[in-house]
Structures are given as structure tokens and as C-alpha cells.
Amino acid sequence: MNYTLTNQVQEEAIKALADWIAIPSVLDENDSNTPFGQPIQDMLEQAITTCESLGMKTFIDPDGYYGYAEIGEGEDLFGVLCHLDVVPAENENDWSYPPFELTVEKDALYGRGSQDDKGPSIAALYALKALLDQGYQLNQRVRFIFGTDEETLWRCMDKYNEKEEAVTMGIVPDSAFPLTYAEKGLLQLHITGPGSNDFTLNNKGALNVVPAKAEYEGQDVEQVYDYLENSHYQVDKEGNKVIVHGKSVHSKDADQGDNALVHLIEALSERFDHPVLDFVKKNFVNDVHGQNIFGLIEDEPSGKLTCNVASLEVNNQTSKLAMDLRIPVTADKEELVKTLCQSLEGSELKYEEFDYLASLYVPLDSELITTLLRVYRDLTGDMTEPISSGGATFARTMKNCVAFGALQEGVADTMHQVDEKMPLVNFYETMEIYAHALKALVTKS
Ligand SMILES: [Zn+2]
Structure with a gap:
């Protein structure tokens, strides 16, 4: 793949990922001050800090269930639905690297959340940043929504949907490429x-x-x-x-x-x-x-x-x-x-x-899917058909959203496992794919 994103933005993304992985955002229900525990609250605040550094407007739910960061103007709201919680690093002694510290080694990013879902979320965030750096103008608002309870009961998105604006369309960087358009x-x-x-x-x-x-x-x-x-x-x-x-x-x-x-x-x-x-x-x-x-x-x-x-x-x-x-x-x-x-x-x-x-279903001939698929295929040459599966991502929580990446064909799925990792090539290519997808969907031509 030809990279259009600079080394600089790649490095900034990895630095931000290090900040995120350093926070062990595992559910703790025994904390009376926060719904999901202090580490998840800290992670939410860290994500907001990262987004503020990119010039986005931010909001944290005062009850601590979710947060979001937005940029752009207009009626339409494009969503990127991420989650900041991770599963515990059980059997910590079996890990080759400390789970809550980003290690870049053997051409991969190691650490809990590198693949699920901090790595893909950061890739999407810095893909947007790269576009803005390159001077592209947004044709609508883009909102990164940060859920905090994906690994358990999705109470974060229930609260979001009770209180906040639904997106017009969106992607969820929490699955595999090319994209999942139907989930039972x-x-x-x-x-x-x-x-x-x-x-x-x-x-x-x-x-x-x-x-x-x-x-x-x-x-x-x-x-x-x-x-x-x-x-x-x-x-x-x-x-x-x-x-x-x-x-x-x-x-x-x-x-x-x-x-x-x-x-x-x-x-x-x-x-x-x-x-x-x-x-x-x-x-x-x-x-x-x-x-x-x-x-x-x-x-x-x-x-x-x-x-x-x-x-x-x-x-x-x-x-x-x-x-x-x-x-x-x-x-x-x-x-x-x-x-x-x-x-x-x-x-x-x-x-x-x-x-x-609820189920997820976005028809294959919709603008969202045809655009994402075209961008993905042009960049990778991978003609794999879109996925219909019984898995579950936040794409179910709002209409017109699909799971888009970031696992690629041939990349080991290490989510929830010891030595969770995202290969560097997968990370860079994911940023590239997200940048082109966002360019096609949310920037002025
Ligand atoms: Zn996930």
C-alpha cells in the first residue's frame, strides 16, 4: 500500500496509543464514585485530552458513562463509535511484555487494547487528524463517541442513546475488514x-x-x-x-x-x-x-x-x-x-x-457501504465480500452504522488474549484506509 500519511502523524498516533494503553481500563464495579471504576474514568478523561489536543470540541457525561469529541459544522453527524474499556490481562505472568504498557517490538504494537479497541480507535482518530493537517475541509460534523462498557453490558451506549444525538451514519473500528453490514x-x-x-x-x-x-x-x-x-x-x-x-x-x-x-x-x-x-x-x-x-x-x-x-x-x-x-x-x-x-x-x-x-443491517447498495468498500478495495486490492455475522459491535446501537476494520486478512486475532498485539503494518494501513474513507465520506470535494 502507498502511504499518503506522514511518518510524523504515524508517530503521533503511536505516542497517543501509548498514553491510552498505559491506563488499565478494566471494569471495576466496586467503586462508588464512578459507574465502571476509576481506571475507566481516567481513560475517558485521557481520550478527551487526546481529542482536545487535536482541536476537537469535547464532552464527558457527568455521570461518567461516555464521552465524545466533535469537529466540523452542519446538520449531518458522522460517528466513529469506539470503546475505551478492555478485558482484564489475566495470567499476567504469561505475557511477554507488560500488558498495560505499549511495547513496540518485532514489528508490532503490544499491549492490552492494542487490537481491541484502543489501537483501531487511535488509527481512526489520527486518520482524521492527518486529513485536517492536509487542509481538507469537513462537509459535516464528525463525532468520535467513546463507550466505556463494551466488554460487558453496553450501559454506556444505552445512556448515550437516552441523552445524546444519534449519528446520521458511522463506522465502528472494532471488528474486521472489509466491513460487517449485517449482525443478527x-x-x-x-x-x-x-x-x-x-x-x-x-x-x-x-x-x-x-x-x-x-x-x-x-x-x-x-x-x-x-x-x-x-x-x-x-x-x-x-x-x-x-x-x-x-x-x-x-x-x-x-x-x-x-x-x-x-x-x-x-x-x-x-x-x-x-x-x-x-x-x-x-x-x-x-x-x-x-x-x-x-x-x-x-x-x-x-x-x-x-x-x-x-x-x-x-x-x-x-x-x-x-x-x-x-x-x-x-x-x-x-x-x-x-x-x-x-x-x-x-x-x-x-x-x-x-x-x-438489536440487529445491524445496512443494505449493500447504500452510500455508506459502497463508499467504504470502494475505498478499501482500491487501497488493498482485497476483494473479500462484506461480512454478515452474528458477532456484536456498537454498530448495532445506532442506525446506518457498520463495523469497518481493523483486523486484516492474515493478521492474527489476539483480542482478549495474552500478548495482544497489532502489527505495525496493520496499524499504518488501517490509518490509511480510515483516512481515505473519511476523505470520501466527510470532506468537501
Ligand atoms: Zn472491542
């Missing part, structure tokens, strides 16, 4: 019901993972084991415990996994009478798409609905089933919930919403 809706739910005196279950698991293992210990364990073995499921016995094995995948790829818990529930439903067992048996055995309840829910941009039965706990008082549904972008979530609730009518089961993230 995410609905996590609980189905609660009565307990059981016949059996107990304690299969807890993360909602976003298809369970690879499910265990049962108790009454009729022999028969449960026999049923599973006769059904050709992978099953072991350890003493008085049955262990069913499946294949774990991310919930968004539930149709490529093998849900051990659903197999166990199927076996248990042969022995015990309980509404939650019936519900799963009737609806989700051999059907991760929930067609028995919803019919075929599918669309061209994002594929089929998937349903992951993630955990089930049953004791003598209550039962709780937890599920993770990935909803196609053109499907109506409220309709699906209505249908689900109807299917529970007459049983003792109740629906409870746990978490919901």
Missing part, C-alpha cells in the same frame, strides 16, 4: 418454571456457548445412560454420574455445534415428567433453528434463526432454562417473543428477557 439480533432469555422432586440438574454455562458437556446424577441414572447410548450420543459414566459430550461452538454458529445439554434433556424427558423437559424435547431436539415454534425464520443477508439451549438448573423449588437466540436481521423480535410466549401458554413455564441487542 441477539436475544438471551430465561424460561422459568416449577421445581421437581424427582430430579435435580445443575448444568450452568455461558449463554453464548453451545454446551459441550452435560451431567446428570440421581434417580434412574442407569436408564438415562442406556437411552443416551442407544441413541448413539457420546456418553460416559463416572460412578453414579452420566456425562454427555457434544461439540462446543459460539452460539452464533449453533448449527455447527452439537448440544450435549439437549441430548441429556431428551433422555431425561423419557424418565421424568416436567414442563421444561417437554418444552426442550418438543422444540429443540434436532432443531437448532426453532422451526417447531417459529416456523422457518431466515433471510438472505443473515441466514437462519439459531437457538442455543445454554443451561438448565432444576431443584425442588424452581427450574431455569437459559437460551441464546440469534435473530435474522429482517425478522421481527417482538413477533418472535409473542410466538414463544404463546407456545408456553397452558404450561407452568414463564418467559423472561435477560438481554437483547
Whole structure:
């Protein structure tokens, strides 16, 4: 790639990134003065300081949930949605470099947040700075919005959307190139019901993972084991415990996994009478798409609905089933919930919403996507098609936003891992791509 940005702006960007990575902006909910802890507050203030040094107007939410920095004039508001929080640097001893200190070595930028999301955010910010340095005039306002709670519950963007102006269109530098234009809706739910005196279950698991293992210990364990073995499921016995094995995948790829818990529930439903067992048996055995309840829910941009039965706990008082549904972008979530609730009518089961993230969908022929794609392809020659995935970025929080970079083909995804790093070439090329994209979208020609 031919660089048009100067060494000077590249160096300034890396210096700013060093300031950002030095702040361990990990969630701390035990601080009474800030919503997400003092380090995140410090990080928010640091980001604002950086933006002020670039001549932007800034604002920090007095409650500490978000901040933003803006430059330019006009009605339209172009957004760059970033997040300043990072996941903890677990196993700090395994790191080759201190996680909260930027190390530039072996042609890479090392440190927690270098790839997710401080590196890409800085690349976008200094791409804008480079354009302004080169004398380009903005044709609208450009606002960098800094979220502080992306790695957990997105409370930052909930507050932003309650109180602040939505962008007209925008990009989210928190994923991969070329761009993500469709992300399924995410609905996590609980189905609660009565307990059981016949059996107990304690299969807890993360909602976003298809369970690879499910265990049962108790009454009729022999028969449960026999049923599973006769059904050709992978099953072991350890003493008085049955262990069913499946294949774990991310919930968004539930149709490529093998849900051990659903197999166990199927076996248990042969022995015990309980509404939650019936519900799963009737609806989700051999059907991760929930067609028995919803019919075929599918669309061209994002594929089929998937349903992951993630955990089930049953004791003598209550039962709780937890599920993770990935909803196609053109499907109506409220309709699906209505249908689900109807299917529970007459049983003792109740629906409870746990978490919901709306889908993201920007049509491929929109100005935003055609422009971003053209710029990206011209610069890189990479003709990879735009991505439709079940992942989640802030692009879902506002209309007309897409995830754009910064992970490139062939670059290792080290986000959330030990020795998180962004290769220098990836960093410089990302700045270049963002500069050209912003030039095309927000400057006067
Ligand atoms: Zn991120």
C-alpha cells in the first residue's frame, strides 16, 4: 500500500496509543464514585485530552458513562463509535511484555487494547487528524463517541442513546475488514418454571456457548445412560454420574455445534415428567433453528434463526432454562417473543428477557457501504465480500452504522488474549484506509 500519511502523524498516533494503553481500563464495579471504576474514568478523561489536543470540541457525561469529541459544522453527524474499556490481562505472568504498557517490538504494537479497541480507535482518530493537517475541509460534523462498557453490558451506549444525538451514519473500528453490514439480533432469555422432586440438574454455562458437556446424577441414572447410548450420543459414566459430550461452538454458529445439554434433556424427558423437559424435547431436539415454534425464520443477508439451549438448573423449588437466540436481521423480535410466549401458554413455564441487542443491517447498495468498500478495495486490492455475522459491535446501537476494520486478512486475532498485539503494518494501513474513507465520506470535494 502507498502511504499518503506522514511518518510524523504515524508517530503521533503511536505516542497517543501509548498514553491510552498505559491506563488499565478494566471494569471495576466496586467503586462508588464512578459507574465502571476509576481506571475507566481516567481513560475517558485521557481520550478527551487526546481529542482536545487535536482541536476537537469535547464532552464527558457527568455521570461518567461516555464521552465524545466533535469537529466540523452542519446538520449531518458522522460517528466513529469506539470503546475505551478492555478485558482484564489475566495470567499476567504469561505475557511477554507488560500488558498495560505499549511495547513496540518485532514489528508490532503490544499491549492490552492494542487490537481491541484502543489501537483501531487511535488509527481512526489520527486518520482524521492527518486529513485536517492536509487542509481538507469537513462537509459535516464528525463525532468520535467513546463507550466505556463494551466488554460487558453496553450501559454506556444505552445512556448515550437516552441523552445524546444519534449519528446520521458511522463506522465502528472494532471488528474486521472489509466491513460487517449485517449482525443478527441477539436475544438471551430465561424460561422459568416449577421445581421437581424427582430430579435435580445443575448444568450452568455461558449463554453464548453451545454446551459441550452435560451431567446428570440421581434417580434412574442407569436408564438415562442406556437411552443416551442407544441413541448413539457420546456418553460416559463416572460412578453414579452420566456425562454427555457434544461439540462446543459460539452460539452464533449453533448449527455447527452439537448440544450435549439437549441430548441429556431428551433422555431425561423419557424418565421424568416436567414442563421444561417437554418444552426442550418438543422444540429443540434436532432443531437448532426453532422451526417447531417459529416456523422457518431466515433471510438472505443473515441466514437462519439459531437457538442455543445454554443451561438448565432444576431443584425442588424452581427450574431455569437459559437460551441464546440469534435473530435474522429482517425478522421481527417482538413477533418472535409473542410466538414463544404463546407456545408456553397452558404450561407452568414463564418467559423472561435477560438481554437483547438489536440487529445491524445496512443494505449493500447504500452510500455508506459502497463508499467504504470502494475505498478499501482500491487501497488493498482485497476483494473479500462484506461480512454478515452474528458477532456484536456498537454498530448495532445506532442506525446506518457498520463495523469497518481493523483486523486484516492474515493478521492474527489476539483480542482478549495474552500478548495482544497489532502489527505495525496493520496499524499504518488501517490509518490509511480510515483516512481515505473519511476523505470520501466527510470532506468537501
Ligand atoms: Zn472491542
